[in-house]
Amino acid sequence: MADNNFPIRLRVTRHESTLQVKALIQHPMDSGIARDAQGRVPPAHFITQLTVQVNGQVRVRGALGPGISRNPLFTWRLAGGAAGDEVLVDWEDNLGMSGKQGATVT
Amino acid sequence: MPLLARGPLAEAAEIAAAGTLKTTEDVLRTLGIRAWQTSADLLLNLPDVAENGALVPIEVNSKLLDVRRFVVVAERNPFPLIADFRFEAGTLPWIDARIKLAESSHVAVYAETARGWLQARRFVRVIAGGCG
Numbered sequence: 001m002a003d004n005n006f007p008i009r010l011r012v013t014r015h016e017s018t019l020q021v022k023a024l025i026q027h028p029m030d031s032g033i034a035r036d037a038q039g040r041v042p043p044a045h046f047i048t049q050l051t052v053q054v055n056g057q058v059r060v061r062g063a064l065g066p067g068i069s070r071n072p073l074f075t076w077r078l079a080g081g082a083a084g085d086e087v088l089v090d091w092e093d094n095l096g097m098s099g100k101q102g103a104t105v106t
Numbered sequence: 107m108p109l110l111a112r113g114p115l116a117e118a119a120e121i122a123a124a125g126t127l128k129t130t131e132d133v134l135r136t137l138g139i140r141a142w143q144t145s146a147d148l149l150l151n152l153p154d155v156a157e158n159g160a161l162v163p164i165e166v167n168s169k170l171l172d173v174r175r176f177v178v179v180a181e182r183n184p185f186p187l188i189a190d191f192r193f194e195a196g197t198l199p200w201i202d203a204r205i206k207l208a209e210s211s212h213v214a215v216y217a218e219t220a221r222g223w224l225q226a227r228r229f230v231r232v233i234a235g236g237c238g
Contacts, residue, residue: 018198031206033184034236048125052197059197065125067180067188067206069161069236075202 008101012087019081019105021052023089024073031066050091052076081105125187130179130214133187137177139216145224148173150215152228159207160236166201166215173199175218182211206236 009024025047032044044066052060060076083105090100127133134140151165166176176199178188188205199217207213207230214227 029206031185044126046125054196057194059194061192061194063125063190065185065187065189067125067183067185069204069206073202073204077198077200079196079198 006097006099008089008091008099010087010089010101010103012103012105014081014083014105017079017081019054019078019085019087020075021078021087021089022073022075023052023101024071025050025089025091025099026071027091027093029066029068029070029072045093045095047072047091047093050089052078053088053090054078054081055086056088126185127187128184130181130186133177133179134216137187137190139177139223142216142223142225145170145217145226148215148217148224148226150213150226150228152213152230154229155231155233156207157233158236159209159232159234162205162207162230162232162236164203164205164213166199166217168199168217170199170217170219170224172219172221173217173224176201177216177218178205179214179216180205180207180211181214183208188213207232209235 006026011022013020028045030042030045035041046066047064050062051058059078085105088102092098147170149167156162175192177190179186180188191201193199210231212227212229217224
């Protein structure tokens, strides 16, 4: 189930023979050992896996550690791509939360 | 975990557990990376100096067409495995992201190809550590 507290901003642009997929995910990516601004150590809370799909087919599969920055920003490049293609980015974190966002190629 | 339940995502979850391993050696052993060759065809773009270790831009890229996977390791982070990206057919071996570096460190990328693992490695000097 999507967690609306952590939205994804997804931008897909077509460049000649590639699709550029750029995703900004709102997520704390807490490692469980770093202190926050208040001097507390929040428990580990980070995205552990994500996928990029085009028309239901997985094109990128990522396993992440807590060393990805807060509010992760990723860019990928996929071969091909045509207007109407459906791009989907989804993620799951170590606490079982998840999120996803789709975009249609124009 | 029962064998039937093992799909690519279960595998990814297991690999993600590598995200909590504390040494580069453990990460490489867990992911089965035992030998590699340094390669100039593997491009690892990082700043030489990072003012803010919490937000270090990284780009990994290769012109080699048979690269199917990138494993990124920040060697001196408390949890060195940054990410393990697998690219299915039709995806260019290219990733742009932002990572945390707890202190000045070598960052390495290992690329899996049909001919084995390739590696590129760079040192980043960190002014203010972004505790990993």
